[in-house]
Amino acid sequence: MRSIRRIVLTAVVCAAAVAAFAAEPDADKPKPLDGKALFKTSCKVCHDTKAAAGEYTPMTLIQEQWEEFFTGPYAEVHGQVAAPAAADKPEQAALKVTDVIDEATLEAIRKFCVDHAADSEQPMTCG
Amino acid sequence: MNRTAFTTPVLVILALAAGSSPAATRTWTHQDGYFEHYEGTATCLQCHEAEATSFFHSQHYQWQGETPQLVNAQGKRLGKLNTMNDFCTNPLASWIGNAVNSDGKVIAQGCSKCHAGLGAKPSPELSRAQLENIDCLICHASGYRRDAYQDEAGNWSWKPILWENQAGLDSVAKRISLPERTMCLRCHAGAGGGPNFKRGDLEYELNDCQPEFDVHMASSGNNLQCVDCHRGDDHRVRGRGADLAGTDSPDNPLSCESCHDAKPHGVAILDRHTDRLNCTVCHIPTFAKKDPTDMVRDWSTPQRHEVANKYSATITMGQDVQPVYAWFNGKSRATLMGEAVRADADGVVSLMKPEGSRKDKTAKLHAFKLHQARVPLLEGKEWIIPLAVDEFFINGDLHQAVVDGSEAAYGIHDPTYRWIEVRRFMGIFHEVQPADRALECLDCHREGGRMDWMALGYRGDPLLDAID
Numbered sequence: 001m002r003s004i005r006r007i008v009l010t011a012v013v014c015a016a017a018v019a020a021f022a023a024e025p026d027a028d029k030p031k032p033l034d035g036k037a038l039f040k041t042s043c044k045v046c047h048d049t050k051a052a053a054g055e056y057t058p059m060t061l062i063q064e065q066w067e068e069f070f071t072g073p074y075a076e077v078h079g080q081v082a083a084p085a086a087a088d089k090p091e092q093a094a095l096k097v098t099d100v101i102d103e104a105t106l107e108a109i110r111k112f113c114v115d116h117a118a119d120s121e122q123p124m125t126c127g
Numbered sequence: 128m129n130r131t132a133f134t135t136p137v138l139v140i141l142a143l144a145a146g147s148s149p150a151a152t153r154t155w156t157h158q159d160g161y162f163e164h165y166e167g168t169a170t171c172l173q174c175h176e177a178e179a180t181s182f183f184h185s186q187h188y189q190w191q192g193e194t195p196q197l198v199n200a201q202g203k204r205l206g207k208l209n210t211m212n213d214f215c216t217n218p219l220a221s222w223i224g225n226a227v228n229s230d231g232k233v234i235a236q237g238c239s240k241c242h243a244g245l246g247a248k249p250s251p252e253l254s255r256a257q258l259e260n261i262d263c264l265i266c267h268a269s270g271y272r273r274d275a276y277q278d279e280a281g282n283w284s285w286k287p288i289l290w291e292n293q294a295g296l297d298s299v300a301k302r303i304s305l306p307e308r309t310m311c312l313r314c315h316a317g318a319g320g321g322p323n324f325k326r327g328d329l330e331y332e333l334n335d336c337q338p339e340f341d342v343h344m345a346s347s348g349n350n351l352q353c354v355d356c357h358r359g360d361d362h363r364v365r366g367r368g369a370d371l372a373g374t375d376s377p378d379n380p381l382s383c384e385s386c387h388d389a390k391p392h393g394v395a396i397l398d399r400h401t402d403r404l405n406c407t408v409c410h411i412p413t414f415a416k417k418d419p420t421d422m423v424r425d426w427s428t429p430q431r432h433e434v435a436n437k438y439s440a441t442i443t444m445g446q447d448v449q450p451v452y453a454w455f456n457g458k459s460r461a462t463l464m465g466e467a468v469r470a471d472a473d474g475v476v477s478l479m480k481p482e483g484s485r486k487d488k489t490a491k492l493h494a495f496k497l498h499q500a501r502v503p504l505l506e507g508k509e510w511i512i513p514l515a516v517d518e519f520f521i522n523g524d525l526h527q528a529v530v531d532g533s534e535a536a537y538g539i540h541d542p543t544y545r546w547i548e549v550r551r552f553m554g555i556f557h558e559v560q561p562a563d564r565a566l567e568c569l570d571c572h573r574e575g576g577r578m579d580w581m582a583l584g585y586r587g588d589p590l591l592d593a594i595d
Contacts, residue, residue, distance in 0.1 A: 059288050062270065062295040118289045119270030119299050121309070 035112025058116035059123035066113045157303040165300030171263045181361035192373030206373035213500035214319040217513035220535035223283040226517040228436045241314035246284035311353040323418035327496040328557040332417045342561045368554030370479040407494040409566040419444035425501045427546040438523035450494035454483035467509035475548045485584030496553040503544040
């Protein structure tokens, strides 16, 4: 009897696991952020062609370099750079880039850069 | 507490989550101790000059070669560099350079995008400059990508997109391996202007497919790499199909029998077929199973694409296409540039046609993609004219494309021309189906079956003939 219960329990847990992986995206779940669009609005402002801060596109670096950048240097460097959007708003003058790019936005940008890095299957400049 | 009840679902979850990453199984050489910085092909030549020299003489670099399988080549060295095809016609007038539309978008970069060189045209004369023009990484370095760049003098070349990121370039240049499917498919599946446009049986899907898509290359099956079959000695590739003019390995041909027995089925009635049927006939019932392929390209009627802001020929695509069948004894007849065309009985000029007939005992029926096109013909000389396509993609000026093509190919500035119908038989050898998905008897041996017996030299269905 105990072994039947064990088999049933195993089957139920397996089915739940499979269902979790195969489930349709929840209609209420927010759409994933568009990393490409966010890169354009958040990064290209300062890193476009011939920008003083240097031009950066996803294919400027390889995947390993992007991963490394987002785990450390990003916060270090951009925590000291004034957010461009604050330039004509004196009350926001103290805001840094890291203050205006939230965690979800940063993750979407990181994913876009890694997925389209110079050594990815589809390197991109982001248009 | 019994552990099984918990470990089973945990293992299922782990298996589902892990997936199969090609990177996880990838092995590279040159990771440590070979060189510090990659400084172009000169870095490779420090140790691999002999390999570079052998590659220099290969089809992949010269884009022409020996032609023992062409019945009308008369000993000429031929290949895509000096013959005309019915897709983008010929690379002479469209070698390298960004064709930019009015939106500033690059819409074409020239045929050398898929030449294993760094931008200079291949020369038949071996030189240091030519060896340094070889782009070893395009076939041997996973993750290497390049783009066309113009220098201050206006000269174009292919450079690594990481050329300003030495650390990144060094990392990529040290990931050396034999060419993997992904690397081969970047050019061979993308040829002709888009995914699977040209070959029909070489799709990006082959990079990671199921046995039902291709029994040889399926990642979950035999997982063969392209080089497992096509690798020859000294950078010479094996296998020719029916429409390659030059041959890399004439003395080392590739066929199904290179791996399989001539009578592989173990069923007498099936094995009898292999005397006159190539395996492709039954085992490739259709091609272009995922990405549609270019079946007809009419250059005489330019099409405007508003969204892409460019022009193209009128292209008719086909998906899940049934091959045509023809006899093939391993030799072909080509329509060559600078020679008067000779139309077939139906008035169509065959740019490449397999040789053989039912009476020719060395010939077998093979599966083909039959590509058709309309191309310009030089009046008086009756020579086919290639088009200079890059400018045409931008402005749609068809006449100028013909004039520039005529100039590049023949030095004729003011051609008078008309449009003719051409066709090309292209051997179909990939997207091979396992036995249970191959053709069955009634696919061919019935009224309205897929074989045109009369056209193949029979009085009718040979099975019915035998029964009668």
